[in-house]
Structure formats: C-alpha cells, structure tokens
Amino acid sequence: MSVLQVGLGERSYPITIEQGCLQGIATNLGATHSASRYCIITDDNVSGLYGEQLQEAIRSAGMDCDLLVFPHGEAHKHLVTVGLLLSQAAQKGLDRRSMIIALGGGVSGDIAGFVAATYMRGVPFIQIPTSLLAQVDSSVGGKTGVDIPEGKNLVGAFHQPLAVYIDPDVLSTLPRREYINGLAEVIKHGIIKDADYFQMLGEKFDQVMALDPEVLGELIQVSCRIKAEVVAADEQESNTRRILNFGHTIGHAVEAASDFQILHGFAVAIGMVACARISVLKGILGNDKLAAIISMIKRYGLPTEVPEDLDRDRIKSYLLTDKKRIGSKTSYILAVDIGEVIITEEVSDEEIDAVIGL
Numbered sequence: 001m002s003v004l005q006v007g008l009g010e011r012s013y014p015i016t017i018e019q020g021c022l023q024g025i026a027t028n029l030g031a032t033h034s035a036s037r038y039c040i041i042t043d044d045n046v047s048g049l050y051g052e053q054l055q056e057a058i059r060s061a062g063m064d065c066d067l068l069v070f071p072h073g074e075a076h077k078h079l080v081t082v083g084l085l086l087s088q089a090a091q092k093g094l095d096r097r098s099m100i101i102a103l104g105g106g107v108s109g110d111i112a113g114f115v116a117a118t119y120m121r122g123v124p125f126i127q128i129p130t131s132l133l134a135q136v137d138s139s140v141g142g143k144t145g146v147d148i149p150e151g152k153n154l155v156g157a158f159h160q161p162l163a164v165y166i167d168p169d170v171l172s173t174l175p176r177r178e179y180i181n182g183l184a185e186v187i188k189h190g191i192i193k194d195a196d197y198f199q200m201l202g203e204k205f206d207q208v209m210a211l212d213p214e215v216l217g218e219l220i221q222v223s224c225r226i227k228a229e230v231v232a233a234d235e236q237e238s239n240t241r242r243i244l245n246f247g248h249t250i251g252h253a254v255e256a257a258s259d260f261q262i263l264h265g266f267a268v269a270i271g272m273v274a275c276a277r278i279s280v281l282k283g284i285l286g287n288d289k290l291a292a293i294i295s296m297i298k299r300y301g302l303p304t305e306v307p308e309d310l311d312r313d314r315i316k317s318y319l320l321t322d323k324k325r326i327g328s329k330t331s332y333i334l335a336v337d338i339g340e341v342i343i344t345e346e347v348s349d350e351e352i353d354a355v356i357g358l
C-alpha cells in the first residue's frame, strides 16, 4: 500500500493506492469519513461491476447508502444528468452531512464531483476512480464539471475530495482501448516532469501491458505524485498547472474535429507529438528526443499523426474558438527535454500548419 498526500493546506487529502482496497473501504468508512448517509454515484457499466457490491458492503457495515446510476459515456456528462442526480439526492434525503462517493471513470468523477460541489452549496465527497485515466489523472486535483453544447468542461467547479482510493485490481475489467487511452496521460507525465519515469515506461513495457500488479502500482503512484505536485503548486491553474495540458490544445481540437470519435488520450497523443515537433522546429528540442517520444507513443499503440481523413480546417477552427474563448493568445506547452516543458504563446499558424500535416 502507498499513501500520497495532495498538499493543499487545510484541504490536503490522501491518495491511497492499494491492490484490493475496494473490498475494505466500507469497513473503515464510518471511522475515517463519518457521515449521516453515503451516496454512491456511478455509471451503468461500473454499477454492476463494483457499485452494487460497494453499496452492499457499506450497508452491511451498518450505514445508510444509496446508489445513483446514470448512463455511461461522455454524451451523458451534461447538466440534465446533474439535474436528475441532484433531484434524486434530495429525494433520498441527503443533507449537508452526507457524503458522496464518486465511483467510476473520469465521467463519473466529474459528474459526481460537480453534484457534490453544488448540492446544498457543497457536500463532502471521496473519489474511487476505476479507469486508468481517472486513477492517474481526473480523480486528483479537484476539477469537477460537465459539458454544454458550446464546449467540453465549460461548466464546473473546483471541489477537492476528502480522499482518493485507488484499487489497481479494478483495471482487469477495463476495456483495452480505455486502458491505452489512460496510458497517454501516463506518458505525458513522463515528458512533462520525469525523464526516469519515461525511461521506466520503455523498460517495463511488457509488464505495463500485462497489468503486472507491482509495475501498475508503481506507475499509478508516480503519475499521482506528479499530478499532486503540480496541483499543489497551482490549484486553480493560474500558471504552472497548465503544464498538465501538454498535447491538449491540439489534442482537444483533434478530438472535437473527429466529433469525439477519437478518444481523448488518442487525441492527446497526436497533440503531444505535434507539440514536440513544434519544439524541434523552434530549435529547443533535439531530434533524438522527438524520436524517443514518437517511438514511446507508437509502442503503446497510440497514434502520432492526425488521421488523413480529418479535416485540417476544422481542427484549426477549433483552435481559433479556443483562442476566442480564452480571450487572449492560445498557450502551448512545448518540450525542451524529456522531463521538462515550457509554457508559451509564441506558436505561429505556420508552425501549426507544418505539424498537423497540411
């Protein structure tokens, strides 16, 4: 077992990473996170796999526990789902001393976290992430929210959980494509902060792909440590937290231009390579480092190029929308080495054209 701390002063919280910990959470819940009642929020895939079991365990431990389920998928990460869940929470009699348990992938975490942030102006919640992406990324950092037709994650709140419990064993039921999707963020962590970690991902490729428990535990731990450190230094993303967006500016545009047919991590992989290429064009990253990044991304089954049939003009128009929304120039994260990135606004349209393959 390993326990990391997200250092946010009074709102600091632990991330517990332990094989099989999902089984034992109910036993200590009353002591560690006492509440008038508990309310698990999850999607209809995870509910049958782990939600009902967890609800039963909490009830068996003598506590009241509701289970609220919504249909899985990004398409349901919107205000209607949140509205329904808020009503159900009220109907179940949740009060300000109730505790929400966000169980599932990033969609469940973002929705349940937003319900927790807004129900009665905020109730406590804990995160139990079950996808790799949620375990290494979305469950840590306190960003919650939903999509609106005008854009992804445009509505939300910062609401830090009281604790995060990560059980790597649950990844055994995660579809392979979703696992690879999460690995894109893992590779990102190596590139932005930790060259040794990047190297480890190369050396332990077979074990990572085989979900070797020891290697998986180490991987989740290092990724959570990196995310926690970045978040602790700049909780509200006014500056340095933006390095977590490496590959995301172009990635989001690719994702949107594909009408979300390309999964987030796959689009981010394309974005990371594009930004590494811009870094080489600018002469701040060596060609050997670019080659190492491309080879790692390819090896893990992730794409490195914008698909040929994807309309470049649409990608560029999404980049432009992004710029307008921010009300200033778009920020890009560029690599100066493996393990080190910089934040800059100095990326020209010509450089974008050159790397997205016009």
Ligand SMILES: NC(=O)c1ccc[n+]([C@@H]2O[C@H](COP(=O)([O-])OP(=O)(O)OC[C@H]3O[C@@H](n4cnc5c(N)ncnc54)[C@H](O)[C@@H]3O)[C@@H](O)[C@H]2O)c1
Binding pocket: 043, 045, 046, 049, 072, 073, 074, 077, 104, 105, 106, 107, 108, 110, 130, 131, 132, 133, 134, 137, 138, 139, 140, 141, 142, 143, 144, 153, 170, 171, 172, 173, 174, 175, 178, 181, 264
């Ligand atoms: N809040 C943040 O800081 C942050 C950061 C990154 C991403 N996100 C958000 O996270 C979301 C993506 O998260 P995701 O990739 O986990 O998507 P997701 O929650 O939709 O999960 C992917 C799929 O895997 C299923 N699933 C999850 N765990 C499973 C398990 N153990 N076994 C079997 N199936 C399982 C889900 O039901 C779903 O169908 C996006 O909405 C994104 O905006 C948020």
Ligand SMILES: [Zn+2]
Binding pocket: 185, 248, 264, 268
């Ligand atoms: Zn991401």
